[in-house]
Each structure stands twice: as C-alpha cells, then as structure tokens.
Amino acid sequence: MKKTSKRGPREPGMTLIVKTITRLTVGLIFLYGVYIVVHGHLTPGGGFAGGLIIALSFIHLMLAFGKDLALKKFSKAAASIFESLGGILFLTIALLGFTGGYFFLNFIRKGRPFDLFSAGIIPLCNIAISLKVGAGLFAIFIALVFLQILKKEE
Amino acid sequence: MLELYILLSFMIIGAVIALEIKDMISSVIAVGAVGLGVSIAFLILKAPDLAITQLVVEILILIILIRLTLKRDLPFSTSGRWLLNTVVTFIFIAVFLGVAYFAIKDLPEFGSPILRVAGTYIAEGLKKTGAANLVASVILDFRAYDTLGEATVLFTAVIGVITIMRKIGRKKIDEVVNEEDE
Incomplete structure (x- = not known):
C-alpha cells in the first residue's frame, strides 16, 4: 500500500466522503450503544449488544481514519484495562450479594417498574458486561488488524 | 409462519x-x-x-x-475426488435427515415448553426483580451464574486471540522484539 497519488503521499484511511460521514455518525452510534446499555432492563438489548455497538463505533473510526487516530482515542492499554475492569465489576456486584445472603443477590432496592433507576443490580451488571464485551472485542479487532499489517511487510 | x-x-x-x-x-x-x-x-x-x-x-x-x-x-481448491465426496455427502445428509425426523417428532409444540420453571419466571419476573425486560431479569438475576460463565468464556477467548496474534509470540528464533511493539 505504498501508492502515492498526484497530490503527494496518501493519507491513512478512506476518502474525504467517508471521513465526513464518519465524523457525523460516529458519535450517534456511540450514543446509541450507551442508550442500549442503560435501558437494557427496560427495552430489548442489554450489555452484550450495547457493548458491541460501542466497540463498533471505534471500529468504524478505525476503518475510516486509519488505525493511528483510533488507537489514540482508545488505545490497546485502555482496552485491556476496561476489559479487566468490567470483569472485576461484574464479580464484585455478584460478591456484594453476600451482604444480604447469597451470590448474585439483588440487594439494591427494586424501585418502581419501568423507571430508569429500577431493578436493583441489573443495570449495574449491564454496564459491567458492556465494558467487558466492548473492550474485549475491540482488542480482538486490533490484534487482527496488526496481523494484517505484519503479513504485508513480509 | x-x-x-x-x-x-x-x-x-x-x-x-x-x-x-x-x-x-x-x-x-x-x-x-x-x-x-x-x-x-x-x-x-x-x-x-x-x-x-x-x-x-x-x-x-x-x-x-x-x-x-x-x-x-x-x-x-475445487478439484479432488469429486464422485466420492458427493456420495459421502449424500449419505451423511440422508442419515442426518433420518435422525432428525425421529428427534423432531418428540419435541414439544412451539410455544409450550416442557420446563415449567419458565412459567414462574414469566408470572413473577417483574415482581421479583423489578426489570421490565423479562430477558434481562432472567439472564442477570434468575440465571446470573450462566452470564458469569459466559463472561468468563469471552474473557478466555480474548486472551487466547491476543496471545496467538501478538508479535512477540511469532518472532523468529534469533529476532529481538521490543516490548512496546507487542
């Protein structure tokens, strides 16, 4: 991919059209993922799907602008930290159930149904799973992209 | 349908x-x-x-x-022993269809499961967990152990992929790779 056009060296990423569209849509995709996570106990969706949508917004950024910019926004170290943090948070919520009796006890007050802040530990678990899934699958994507680059050098 | x-x-x-x-x-x-x-x-x-x-x-x-x-x-590659492959494929499809015919006959009707615990979840899910989405109340409250196991499987899968794909694991014998290139 050492191709150079007439206007000098090639920029990383795709064309201007794709970059402009990406700039407009990537924030909306990220917000949609957050919405799916936070409303996981009220509407279809939940931690897994919402975390994947958040990861896809960063992958969208990486495909349009090249890997350097996307890794500046969400580095490999951050992916590793967030994945471990999600796993530990999920386990901690599970272990805190022992304060009331048993593992995975829903120890927070349930609240009124159909409220955003209801259902006890379920929204917290959704957030933990979304951190874990989003960061983990983004890390897998980074690993595969680096593999691709290494193959080209050989 | x-x-x-x-x-x-x-x-x-x-x-x-x-x-x-x-x-x-x-x-x-x-x-x-x-x-x-x-x-x-x-x-x-x-x-x-x-x-x-x-x-x-x-x-x-x-x-x-x-x-x-x-x-x-x-x-x-599409070459190879064409006739043998086709014959073996058809035999396997016939065996599979035969087994599936007897297996599917014993399945319960669509919408009426054998497990009666599902009825309890549907009846008392909202009251016991307070979550309006019944699926969330099942996977994160009644069956939270399953979700924990699933999260563990995903964690192991991510660690495995990164361990196989990273640069430092695929270097040649005499090659020196910096830690930050990993």
Whole structure:
C-alpha cells in the first residue's frame, strides 16, 4: 500500500466522503450503544449488544481514519484495562450479594417498574458486561488488524 | 409462519452459494446475507434481544472476515475426488435427515415448553426483580451464574486471540522484539 497519488503521499484511511460521514455518525452510534446499555432492563438489548455497538463505533473510526487516530482515542492499554475492569465489576456486584445472603443477590432496592433507576443490580451488571464485551472485542479487532499489517511487510 | 419458511429457504440458498462460489469476497458476503436472515428470523419469532445481538455480531464478523480476505490470494481448491465426496455427502445428509425426523417428532409444540420453571419466571419476573425486560431479569438475576460463565468464556477467548496474534509470540528464533511493539 505504498501508492502515492498526484497530490503527494496518501493519507491513512478512506476518502474525504467517508471521513465526513464518519465524523457525523460516529458519535450517534456511540450514543446509541450507551442508550442500549442503560435501558437494557427496560427495552430489548442489554450489555452484550450495547457493548458491541460501542466497540463498533471505534471500529468504524478505525476503518475510516486509519488505525493511528483510533488507537489514540482508545488505545490497546485502555482496552485491556476496561476489559479487566468490567470483569472485576461484574464479580464484585455478584460478591456484594453476600451482604444480604447469597451470590448474585439483588440487594439494591427494586424501585418502581419501568423507571430508569429500577431493578436493583441489573443495570449495574449491564454496564459491567458492556465494558467487558466492548473492550474485549475491540482488542480482538486490533490484534487482527496488526496481523494484517505484519503479513504485508513480509 | 409462511414468511419464516421463505426466509429459511433464502438462508439455505445463501449458504449453498457461500459454499460453491469461486470468489472469496462474494462467499463472505453470502455468509453475511445468511446471518442477516437469522436476525430477521429472530424478529419474526418475537425475540428482539437476540435479533439485535445477532445483527451486531454479524456486522463485526463481516468486517473482520472482509479485512482478512481482502487483497489476499487465497487458494481455492475445487478439484479432488469429486464422485466420492458427493456420495459421502449424500449419505451423511440422508442419515442426518433420518435422525432428525425421529428427534423432531418428540419435541414439544412451539410455544409450550416442557420446563415449567419458565412459567414462574414469566408470572413473577417483574415482581421479583423489578426489570421490565423479562430477558434481562432472567439472564442477570434468575440465571446470573450462566452470564458469569459466559463472561468468563469471552474473557478466555480474548486472551487466547491476543496471545496467538501478538508479535512477540511469532518472532523468529534469533529476532529481538521490543516490548512496546507487542
């Protein structure tokens, strides 16, 4: 991919059209993922799907602008930290159930149904799973992209 | 139920195309069409949670597959012992259909499960957990152990992929790789 056009060296990423569209849509995709996570106990969706949508917004950024910019926004170290943090948070919520009796006890007050802040530990678990899934699958994507680059050098 | 059968035949045709076509990119796109068909099938069967998850996972897998197959000459072999392969395939399909005929006859009717615990979840899920989405109340409250196991499986899978794919594991014998290149 050492191709150079007439206007000098090639920029990383795709064309201007794709970059402009990406700039407009990537924030909306990220917000949609957050919405799916936070409303996981009220509407279809939940931690897994919402975390994947958040990861896809960063992958969208990486495909349009090249890997350097996307890794500046969400580095490999951050992916590793967030994945471990999600796993530990999920386990901690599970272990805190022992304060009331048993593992995975829903120890927070349930609240009124159909409220955003209801259902006890379920929204917290959704957030933990979304951190874990989003960061983990983004890390897998980074690993595969680096593999691709290494193959080209050989 | 008619639209489900139309969708199923569409998915079978897509799977056959994905197997038989010569071009790698076209094959990947046919796989993607099958995955989107699965997502719509979940919607028809009234499982929107699964439909969202299937759609999003399918998009991620398609991006990864297209990136891995793009600009790479993968050998695609269709030669070989044609007659033997076909005969063995037909025998396996016949055995599978025969077993599936007896197995599916014993399945319960659609919408009336054998496990009676599901009725309790539907009746008392909202009262006991306070979550309006019944699927969330099952996977994160009644069956939270399953979700913990699933999260562990995903964690192990991510660690495995990164361990295999990283640079420091694939270096030559005398090559020196810096830690930050990893």
